[in-house]
Amino acid sequence: NAGVTQTPKFRILKIGQSMTLQCTQDMNHNYMYWYRQDPGMGLKLIYYSVGAGITDKGEVPNGYNVSRSTTEDFPLRLELAAPSQTSVYFCASSYVSGDYGYTFGSGTRLTVV
Amino acid sequence: QKEVEQNSGPLSVPEGAIASLNCTYSDRGSQSFFWYRQYSGKSPELIMFIYSNGDKEDGRFTAQLNKASQYVSLLIRDSQPSDSATYLCAAMNSGYSTLTFGKGTMLLVSP
Numbered sequence: 321n322a323g324v325t326q327t328p329k330f331r332i333l334k335i336g337q338s339m340t341l342q343c344t345q346d347m348n349h350n351y352m353y354w355y356r357q358d359p360g361m362g363l364k365l366i367y368y369s370v371g372a373g374i375t376d377k378g379e380v381p382n383g384y385n386v387s388r389s390t391t392e393d394f395p396l397r398l399e400l401a402a403p404s405q406t407s408v409y410f411c412a413s414s415y416v417s418g419d420y421g422y423t424f425g426s427g428t429r430l431t432v433v
Numbered sequence: 434q435k436e437v438e439q440n441s442g443p444l445s446v447p448e449g450a451i452a453s454l455n456c457t458y459s460d461r462g463s464q465s466f467f468w469y470r471q472y473s474g475k476s477p478e479l480i481m482f483i484y485s486n487g488d489k490e491d492g493r494f495t496a497q498l499n500k501a502s503q504y505v506s507l508l509i510r511d512s513q514p515s516d517s518a519t520y521l522c523a524a525m526n527s528g529y530s531t532l533t534f535g536k537g538t539m540l541l542v543s544p
Contacts, residue, residue: 364534368531
């Protein structure tokens with residue numbers, strides 16, 4: 321049982337490049353989330369999804385896009401990467417309403433230079 | 434803006450002592466609260482969640498909730514060096530399934 325799998329683990333992007341961070345879960349969770357974590361800061365919600373075909377913005381959505389075509393996958397797209405997007409990105413999933421907390425992936429460390 | 438506030442620390446305690454971690458939250462509608470442990474370079478892992486006022490115990494960990502004071506705490510008894518990590522407090526946002534996280538408190542347990 322893999323849980324939440326994120327790829328890649330590390331990536332260096334040049335300013336203006338684009339990339340997709342992949343997230344897959346095998347727990348049949350309806351709810352999925354993308355957070356970013358900057359040094360010394362808490363986790364900030366970027367986007368979340370309550371089911372296939374349904375997504376909504378979180379606290380810091382600018383510069384990002386998401387899609388949710390299946391229950392298992394929730395990719396995060398960065399368009400026109402900027403240095404401000406240098407961060408660690410965590411994908412998470414939960415049962416309906418998240419009452420029992422989230423399961424996090426191992427994270428993607430992204431550097432934009 | 435919904436906020437969860439934590440002292441960033443570090444909180445230093447000797448091995449075997451009780452570590453007390455605290456947080457406050459701004460959203461009075463929040464009903465569920467979570468404590469996550471995060472080791473350096475790793476992802477957060479859930480330690481405990483609490484919904485009701487009072488105490489909830491799980492092994493060496495006790496979560497405490499006071500909704501009137503909008504205050505959540507985590508006590509770690511018999512602290513071990515392996516407990517050294519950053520502890521994140523999170524509140525479930527009212528009307529949603531999303532969590533708002535505090536910045537975390539770094540705990541250092543010295544042998």
